Amino acid sequence: VEASIPEPQREAWTKNQFDGFKNKDEFEKEVVRHVETTLARSMFNCDDVAAYSATALAFRDRLIKDWNKTQQRQTFTDSKRIYYLSLEFLMGRALDNAMLNVKGKDIAKSALDELGFRIEDIIGQENDAALGNGGLGRLAACFLDSMASLNYPAWGYGLRYRYGIFKQEIIDGYQVEVPDYWLDFNPWEFPRHDVTVDIQFYGHVRKSQDANGKTVANWEGGETVTAVAYDMPIPGYDTPSTNNLRLWSSKAASGEFDFQKFNSGEYESSVADQQRAETISAVLYPNDNLDRGKELRLKQQYFWVAASLYDIVRRFKKSKRAWREFPDQVAIQLNDTHPTLAVVELQRILIDKEGLEWDEAWAIVTATFGYTNHTVLPEALEKWPVGLFQHLLPRHLQIIYDINLFFLQSVEKRFPDDRDMLSRVSIIEESQPKMVRMAYLAIVGSHKVNGVAELHSDLIQTTIFKDFVKIYGADKFTNVTNGITPRRWLHQANPRLSELIASKTGGYDYLKDLTTLNKLEQYVDDKAFRKEWAEIKYANKVRLAKYIKSTLDITVNPAALFDVQVKRIHEYKRQQLNIFGVIYRYLQIKEMSAEERKKQAPRVSIFGGKAAPGYWMAKQIIHLINNVGSVVNKDPDVGDLLKVIFLEDYNVSKAEIIIPASDLSEHISTAGTEASGTSNMKFVLNGGLIIGTCDGANIEITREIGQENIFLFGTLSEDVEDLRHNHTYGKHAVDSGLQKVFDAITSGKFGDANDFGALVSAVRDHGDYYLVSDDFQSYIDTQKMVDEEYKNQEEWVSKCIRSVARMGFFSSDRCINEYAEEIWNIEPLAV
Numbered sequence: 001v002e003a004s005i006p007e008p009q010r011e012a013w014t015k016n017q018f019d020g021f022k023n024k025d026e027f028e029k030e031v032v033r034h035v036e037t038t039l040a041r042s043m044f045n046c047d048d049v050a051a052y053s054a055t056a057l058a059f060r061d062r063l064i065k066d067w068n069k070t071q072q073r074q075t076f077t078d079s080k081r082i083y084y085l086s087l088e089f090l091m092g093r094a095l096d097n098a099m100l101n102v103k104g105k106d107i108a109k110s111a112l113d114e115l116g117f118r119i120e121d122i123i124g125q126e127n128d129a130a131l132g133n134g135g136l137g138r139l140a141a142c143f144l145d146s147m148a149s150l151n152y153p154a155w156g157y158g159l160r161y162r163y164g165i166f167k168q169e170i171i172d173g174y175q176v177e178v179p180d181y182w183l184d185f186n187p188w189e190f191p192r193h194d195v196t197v198d199i200q201f202y203g204h205v206r207k208s209q210d211a212n213g214k215t216v217a218n219w220e221g222g223e224t225v226t227a228v229a230y231d232m233p234i235p236g237y238d239t240p241s242t243n244n245l246r247l248w249s250s251k252a253a254s255g256e257f258d259f260q261k262f263n264s265g266e267y268e269s270s271v272a273d274q275q276r277a278e279t280i281s282a283v284l285y286p287n288d289n290l291d292r293g294k295e296l297r298l299k300q301q302y303f304w305v306a307a308s309l310y311d312i313v314r315r316f317k318k319s320k321r322a323w324r325e326f327p328d329q330v331a332i333q334l335n336d337t338h339p340t341l342a343v344v345e346l347q348r349i350l351i352d353k354e355g356l357e358w359d360e361a362w363a364i365v366t367a368t369f370g371y372t373n374h375t376v377l378p379e380a381l382e383k384w385p386v387g388l389f390q391h392l393l394p395r396h397l398q399i400i401y402d403i404n405l406f407f408l409q410s411v412e413k414r415f416p417d418d419r420d421m422l423s424r425v426s427i428i429e430e431s432q433p434k435m436v437r438m439a440y441l442a443i444v445g446s447h448k449v450n451g452v453a454e455l456h457s458d459l460i461q462t463t464i465f466k467d468f469v470k471i472y473g474a475d476k477f478t479n480v481t482n483g484i485t486p487r488r489w490l491h492q493a494n495p496r497l498s499e500l501i502a503s504k505t506g507g508y509d510y511l512k513d514l515t516t517l518n519k520l521e522q523y524v525d526d527k528a529f530r531k532e533w534a535e536i537k538y539a540n541k542v543r544l545a546k547y548i549k550s551t552l553d554i555t556v557n558p559a560a561l562f563d564v565q566v567k568r569i570h571e572y573k574r575q576q577l578n579i580f581g582v583i584y585r586y587l588q589i590k591e592m593s594a595e596e597r598k599k600q601a602p603r604v605s606i607f608g609g610k611a612a613p614g615y616w617m618a619k620q621i622i623h624l625i626n627n628v629g630s631v632v633n634k635d636p637d638v639g640d641l642l643k644v645i646f647l648e649d650y651n652v653s654k655a656e657i658i659i660p661a662s663d664l665s666e667h668i669s670t671a672g673t674e675a676s677g678t679s680n681m682k683f684v685l686n687g688g689l690i691i692g693t694c695d696g697a698n699i700e701i702t703r704e705i706g707q708e709n710i711f712l713f714g715t716l717s718e719d720v721e722d723l724r725h726n727h728t729y730g731k732h733a734v735d736s737g738l739q740k741v742f743d744a745i746t747s748g749k750f751g752d753a754n755d756f757g758a759l760v761s762a763v764r765d766h767g768d769y770y771l772v773s774d775d776f777q778s779y780i781d782t783q784k785m786v787d788e789e790y791k792n793q794e795e796w797v798s799k800c801i802r803s804v805a806r807m808g809f810f811s812s813d814r815c816i817n818e819y820a821e822e823i824w825n826i827e828p829l830a831v
């Protein structure tokens with residue numbers, strides 16, 4: 001506002017506004033201009049990287065214009081905004097998405113062609129923005145796409161990691177981690193060197209009296225680190241709405257970079273201070289569904305949350321509204337417990353800085369926040385030692401104690417005779433050392449708590465949070481089943497299928513209302529349509545086969561059944577069950593006669609996924625998969641009947657190639673462990689079938705597409721506890737088929753048996769926590785059904801089409817509308 005141009009000069013601005021490109025010629029001009037000026041190159045010096053950069057910059061210019069207008073509109077209309085706080089945003093590449101969302105890809109394609117470049121090569125130059133581990137981070141990215149596409153005034157807030165998730169190399173069958181330095185040139189971000197926030201750590205709290213005799217807390221001393229904003233425009237599909245993703249980067253506060261020191265010969269220690277500050281946003285923690293409790297992680301969380309809240313509060317204060325109106329203007333969603341400190345920070349701002357009374361402030365806080373839980377795995381539930389809090393955030397610990405005190409007092413009033421209840425629900429766990437339970441803090445500080453698929457939402461209400469349901473009532477708890485954006489996961493990843501669907505459903509509007517996919521159902525029995533459908537799948541498989549050939553030098557037959565499991569490697573996701581099944585298949589093929597082998601359906605088992613660097617068991621699984629591959633793939637008895645592929649460095653852009661090429665994908669977690677899963681939705685939407693357990697969103701996928709279109713097997717979630725109990729206290733015999741697999745492994749058939757001892761004994765000797773043996777036989781039987789059904793291609797393709805037709809529910813647009821209505825109380829802003 002201070003820098004606003006006076007009225008008389010505004011005409012000069014209006015008439016000179018940058019209008020972006022409207023056709024091929026204008027776009028070419030933009031590209032050449034960026035090559036020659038921004039990049040200081042020429043036609044004699046323009047490689048694919050330069051052409052990518054210039055193309056990206058041309059689109060960025062266009063996005064930022066829409067971005068400006070969107071932000072102005074939101075400010076002028078004083079609309080309520082939703083702020084999505086997530087420590088992970090797994091965005092993948094931006095160029096293709098931007099081109100498609102603004103409907104500029106055709107222009108770019110022909111222009112680049114004239115300029116001497118293939119658009120696919122240009123798209124391929126971009127690094128993935130890999131600021132996430134897996135499903136949780138990708139969900140946040142899909143949500144940003146949907147919020148912009150549906151015209152919701154929404155901001156994402158996260159951290160600008162210098163290193164995203166590590167790159168995975170496979171060397172001699174083992175995972176090796178390589179740093180992912182992705183920021184060399186990132187045309188999609190706008191550094192806002194003028195948008196900074198100083199963040200305090202450590203120090204102590206001093207109580208004093210203000211002029212009215214009221215006690216006030218002063219957080220003093222310690223050190224300060226500066227947060228700098230970097231903005232990424234988020235274009236909606238077929239709308240000018242362009243939202244913002246604001247990522248914070250850490251640097252030494254100017255006061256902290258001690259020039260005195262610098263000049264007086266302490267150059268090294270002064271540079272070291274600077275580096276220490278930059279460490280905060282240096283690297284994404286590479287653990288999925290695992291909490292390791294490192295101090296730097298807590299520092300990241302507070303740094304990001306404090307900067308974001310400062311920004312949000314600053315924006316609210318410009319409106320000059322009363323504080324009690326804060327929740328009418330601001331909704332904040334906590335993506336898991338990682339941003340839970342925001343609850344405490346907002347309470348601190350309101351009572352310590354703005355002088356509100358506790359109750360008044362707390363009513364504002366709880367009306368503002370919503371909390372999404374993504375996991376019930378005990379090892380993933382965040383807890384922080386009280387001592388660490390005391391040291392790093394002393395004032396916040398006091399506030400947490402007060403929040404807990406008032407909460408427990410209210411519980412005691414309602415349940416006067418239940419002392420046990422108080423210790424069970426206390427935000428402070430009375431362990432050695434004492435711990436702060438972040439999920440409990442998030443529940444107490446929010447007005448709604450949601451799970452991410454029906455089974456998961458039921459489970460949190462009946463197990464880990466059941467006392468809180470008693471305390472607050474069932475209304476505070478709800479379900480919002482996850483979704484995926486059809487723009488990236490169908491239109492971008494599978495353009496030919498998208499085109500075919502558009503031709504039958506009345507154009508590309510299905511991308512805005514995915515339920516119109518149901519129009520496809522009338523073509524299920526249409527032979528010509530089925531043929532086109534099958535051809536597209538085959539072409540996608542050829543594309544993947546070429547990729548496999550070029551990266552691994554293994555030839556796979558595109559007519560074989562492509563059986564895919566790509567996701568983070570985790571014991572609960574049971575890649576071990578899959579590879580044991582592959583070994584079983586291999587042993588069977590070896591025993592067959594030549595005649596029998598001819599009747600076998602050829603299969604390619606494709607794996608991909610990263611193991612957390614410190615997760616030893618997961619790394620053993622990767623090693624076993626690779627070793628099985630190197631035996632099976634060169635066994636002349638097997639030939640095309642079985643190939644085992646481990647694709648290196650699974651990430652978003654590779655998912656875009658792999659998913660459209662799948663016939664069958666595996667979602668085989670132990671029942672009750674996978675909160676939702678989202679790749680299950682992506683695979684079905686791309687015309688693949690699923691083999692899966694009754695877990696997460698598999699259950700709702702089954703309900704939508706029909707149980708005849710999915711291969712379900714295995715233990716039900718309600719039986720898991722008893723089975724585990726029996727393993728521990730009763731006799732537990734390993735399944736006989738699985739025993740043969742173990743015998744083959746221990747015989748050294750797949751390399752040194754000692755390497756895989758732990759994988760075998762986890763099942764055989766240590767209680768089989770993930771029920772691999774219990775589910776093995778039904779897994780094998782179900783795979784046999786898959787083989788049989790795949791032989792009838794007409795029927796298989798019909799199932800695929802029918803499934804796609806019924807997948808409308810799983811759009812992240814539906815999901816975001818549910819959040820908007822039930823949790824955020826926010827409306828789209830008409831454009």
Ligand code: 73E
Nearest residue numbers: 135136288289374375674675676677678
């Ligand atoms: O089932 C998935 C779910 O689809 C779940 O495992 C994942 O979130 C997806 C989106 O809802 C998830 N990730 C984490 N917790 N749940 C997690 C936990 C700690 C660190 C990083 C990620």
